[in-house]
Amino acid sequence: MNDQVLLQMKNLSFAYDKQRVLSEVSLTVRDRDYIGIIGPNGGGKTTLVKLILGLLKPQSGHLSLTLERAEIGYLPQGTQVDERFPITVREVVASGLEHGLTLRRRRQADEKRKVHEMLEKVGLASLYKRPVGELSGGEFQRAMLARAIVSSPRLLVLDEPDTHVDNKFEMELYSLLKDLNEGMAILLISHDIGMITPYIKSIACVNRNLHYHPHNEISEEQLKVYNCPVEIISHGTIPHRVMKEHKH
Amino acid sequence: MEFVDLFSYSFIRHALLAAFLMSVACGITGTYIVSRRMVFISGGITHASFGGVGIGFFFGFPPLAGAAIFAVLAALATENLTRRKILRNDSIIAILWSLGMALGIIFIYLTPGYAPNLMSFLFGSIITVSSMDLWLMLILAVLVSMVFILLYKPILYVAFDEQFARIRGIPVMLLNYILIILVALTIVLSIRTAGIILVLSVLTIPQNIANLFTNRFDHIMIGSIGVGFLASITGLFVSYYLDIPSGATIIFILVFMYLVARFVKVVTFGKTIRQIHEPQR
Numbered sequence: 001m002n003d004q005v006l007l008q009m010k011n012l013s014f015a016y017d018k019q020r021v022l023s024e025v026s027l028t029v030r031d032r033d034y035i036g037i038i039g040p041n042g043g044g045k046t047t048l049v050k051l052i053l054g055l056l057k058p059q060s061g062h063l064s065l066t067l068e069r070a071e072i073g074y075l076p077q078g079t080q081v082d083e084r085f086p087i088t089v090r091e092v093v094a095s096g097l098e099h100g101l102t103l104r105r106r107r108q109a110d111e112k113r114k115v116h117e118m119l120e121k122v123g124l125a126s127l128y129k130r131p132v133g134e135l136s137g138g139e140f141q142r143a144m145l146a147r148a149i150v151s152s153p154r155l156l157v158l159d160e161p162d163t164h165v166d167n168k169f170e171m172e173l174y175s176l177l178k179d180l181n182e183g184m185a186i187l188l189i190s191h192d193i194g195m196i197t198p199y200i201k202s203i204a205c206v207n208r209n210l211h212y213h214p215h216n217e218i219s220e221e222q223l224k225v226y227n228c229p230v231e232i233i234s235h236g237t238i239p240h241r242v243m244k245e246h247k248h
Numbered sequence: 249m250e251f252v253d254l255f256s257y258s259f260i261r262h263a264l265l266a267a268f269l270m271s272v273a274c275g276i277t278g279t280y281i282v283s284r285r286m287v288f289i290s291g292g293i294t295h296a297s298f299g300g301v302g303i304g305f306f307f308g309f310p311p312l313a314g315a316a317i318f319a320v321l322a323a324l325a326t327e328n329l330t331r332r333k334i335l336r337n338d339s340i341i342a343i344l345w346s347l348g349m350a351l352g353i354i355f356i357y358l359t360p361g362y363a364p365n366l367m368s369f370l371f372g373s374i375i376t377v378s379s380m381d382l383w384l385m386l387i388l389a390v391l392v393s394m395v396f397i398l399l400y401k402p403i404l405y406v407a408f409d410e411q412f413a414r415i416r417g418i419p420v421m422l423l424n425y426i427l428i429i430l431v432a433l434t435i436v437l438s439i440r441t442a443g444i445i446l447v448l449s450v451l452t453i454p455q456n457i458a459n460l461f462t463n464r465f466d467h468i469m470i471g472s473i474g475v476g477f478l479a480s481i482t483g484l485f486v487s488y489y490l491d492i493p494s495g496a497t498i499i500f501i502l503v504f505m506y507l508v509a510r511f512v513k514v515v516t517f518g519k520t521i522r523q524i525h526e527p528q529r
Contacts, residue, residue, distance in 0.1 A: 053415050074415055081409045086283055086465045095405040100417045103398045131463030147412070 003030045005066055006155050006185055007052060012061035014047055021047045024061070025210040029155065033185040034177075036196045036216070039206035039228050045189045046077070048206055049157055052187070070099050073153035073184075075144050077160050083133055089143050090128040093118055096147035118146040122176075138169035145173070149180060156180065157187045162195065174199045193218070254488070259375050263494070266377040267480030269385040270441050270450065273392045273434045275473030278451035279458075280396075280427060283465060284407050289326055289428075291448050292341035294435050296322035296348030298444055301369050302355030311369065312381075315439060318348060319432035327428050331421070372443030372495030374484060385437050392430055396469070403427065404465055441480075443495045450476055453502040457509045479505055 007029045014022045021044040029035065039045050050056040054069050073096070093115045119125045122142040132140060141161060148156060158177075162170045177186060178199050190196045193203075203213040205228040213222065254260050281290050300318030304311035322344045330337045356366065368376065377385075396403060406413040406423050414420045438447045458471030483498030490497075 055411060055414060069415060070417055072415065074412060076409070076411065080411060082285070085408050086459065086463045086468055087404060087408050088464060091404060091465075092408070094401075095408070095412065095416070098401060098405055098413075098416050098418060101399070101402055101419050101423075133463055 003032075005030050006033075007063070007065045007067070009051070009058075009064075010062045012051065012058045012063055014044075014051060014056060014059055016047075021208065022051075022206075022210075023208050025206075027204060027210055027212060029185055029187065031154070031185055032181060032183075033187075034181045034199065034201040035185075035187050035204050036193070036200035036202070037187055037189045037204045037206055038191070038193055041191075043207040043228070045206045046159060048210070049074075049159055049187070049189060052157060067154050070151070071154045073148035073151065073156040075141075075148040075156075075158040075161050077163065081144075083140065085132065087132055088128070089119070089124055089130050089132060089135070090115055092132055092143050093146045093150055096150040099151075114150055118150040122146045137164040138166055141165050141169065141173070145176075149184075153184055155185045155187070157189075159189045160191065161188070162190060162192060170195065193223075254485070260484075260488075262377050262379075262382060263374045263484055264481060265382055266374055266385060266441050267484060268477055269382070269389045270438050271454075271473050271476035271480055272389040273385070274438055274450045275454060275471075275476050276392050276396050276469050277427075277431050277434045278455045278476075279465065279469040279472055280403070280407060281431060282452055282455040282459070283468070286431075287448065287452055288338065288341055289323075290431060290435065290451055292326060292345040293319050293322045293432050294439075294444055294447055295345040297432075297436055297439065298369070299348035299351030299355075301444075302352035302359075305359045306355040312436060312439065316433065316436045319436045320429055322348065323428040323432035324425065327424055367493075368443070369439060370443050370445050371493055372439065372441050372446060374441040374480070374494045374498070375488075377440050381437075381440050388433055388437050392434065395426065395430060399423070400466070407465075441495065442498065446495050446499050449499045449502055450480075453499075453506055454479065457502075457506050460509050460513045475502075475505065 005028055008027075010026050012022060012025045013020065021042075025044075025048065027035075027048075037045050037048065047056065051058055051063060053072060053074055094111060097111050097114060116125065116128075119128050122145055124139060124142050124146065127135065127139065132143060135143065141164070145158075145161065148158070156177075161173060165173070174196070177188070180186065188196060188200060197216050197218075200216045202215060203218050205211040205213065205218075205223065207227045209227070211225075211228075281287055297315040297319040300314030300316065301311040302314075303318075304314030325344060326337070326340055329335050329340045335343075367373075402413070402418050402423060405416070406418060406420050410420055435447055435451070438450060442450050454472035454475035455468055457475045458468045462468060462471060479502045480498050483501040484494055486492075486501065487494040487497035
């Protein structure tokens with residue numbers, strides 16, 4: 001199995017103003033890793049992702065990438081974009097293929113084909129002309145996922161992809177991610193440890209510090225030791241282990 | 249007088265040309281402004297430009313040149329200070345908005361001789377546009393069109409999700425600065441036709457009318473140009489026959505068109521006003 005290192009962070013720290021969010025964090029991500037990043041709200045999960053994506057610069061420590069940033073696919077939290085922005089599904093997915101500043105060009109057949117294939121893959125082929133504001137929550141997340149993976153990234157980063165989606169799409173999403181993991185590493189931020197456990201390969205508990213757990217199963221005692229306590233809640237009829245500070 | 253005889257007047261032909269050029273520049277930049285929810289920023293830039301008008305009168309150079317300098321500086325300051333999180337965005341806008349108006353009033357008060365005709369700057373006068381104004385508006389309309397044609401995709405992607413665009417290596421900051429300068433220049437050159445107080449409506453109402461019937465960025469731009477031009481020429485002729493101010497008449501026509509469009513949308517598509525504007529989630 002190829003275990004080439006894709007990114008490595010060593011003793012990384014970050015603070016907003018004077019409030020330290022991440023302290024001396026170290027993590028190595030290799031090809032075809034599937035790491036579930038869990039932790040309480042405000043624990044630094046999203047900051048960690050922004051550092052990996054190059055949206056924030058580490059204030060101390062070292063972060064090295066053996067891949068181009070354009071080889072990272074990213075699915076942000078649903079709240080980041082304006083759902084009423086006038087853009088079609090096809091345009092959203094095509095934006096995942098854009099790189100740098102390119103002047104207007106004829107739509108290349110290759111780009112068109114990739115976008116179409118991706119829309120087929122996520123079940124949105126018939127909605128390609130539809131503005132994103134007219135999609136359901138699940139369809140919107142599918143479009144955003146298609147945008148993240150249309151460029152066939154080597155590392156896929158997903159920030160709480162299961163928020164505002166129904167159980168059916170949640171299951172389809174994790175099944176699709178499992179298939180994608182055959183060809184790319186995945187970093188998955190989630191508050192629902194119970195849901196992601198069967199799919200992920202290892203866990204990173206982030207609560208200012210980062211504790212790496214090299215298995216997908218983790219006990220509540222272990223989570224307490226890592227300062228990431230969970231509670232059992234019920235989404236419908238299914239009990240879930242979620243992060244204690246998570247708000248619904 | 250016959251309707252066609254009006255076209256024998258050069259000021260009417262100039263006004264029609266000005267209306268078309270303003271509709272092109274405002275239709276395109278206005279779609280960007282409305283889609284990115286930057287209307288309040290544009291209001292700040294518009295009012296800040298009045299400081300340049302006052303300084304222009306006081307020092308004896310063209311007031312619109314002063315307005316252009318102030319508008320561009322206000323636009324760059326808003327973009328820069330917001331990005332660096334030095335002040336809250338709405339506070340920066342409010343400060344620049346009121347500072348521009350205050351400077352304009354002070355310098356016009358200090359200008360010796362008769363007080364200049366402020367009404368044409370505040371409320372516009374499309375029938376007094378000069379050949380020079382038209383040349384400047386033509387250059388701007390061509391520039392705005394070229395930028396949006398050549399950089400359509402990056403502009404669309406940055407406007408939709410700036411963070412993702414940055415990850416994809418699109419020079420987000422450069423694009424934002426280019427576009428905010430184009431917005432500032434569009435505002436300044438529309439002051440002659442719509443006025444400082446009213447220019448915001450030609451940047452927003454046509455877009456909202458077009459948005460009732462399409463949810464595509466490029467279609468809203470094209471629709472806004474058409475709606476803006478139709479409202480401008482209608483307002484121009486109505487104001488001529490009723491002998492009322494042209495700028496205010498154009499805005500009144502735009503608001504009337506918006507109400508009619510909403511009514512047509514509800515009747516034709518059987519949707520409630522709420523359904524038109526609510527996303528499906």
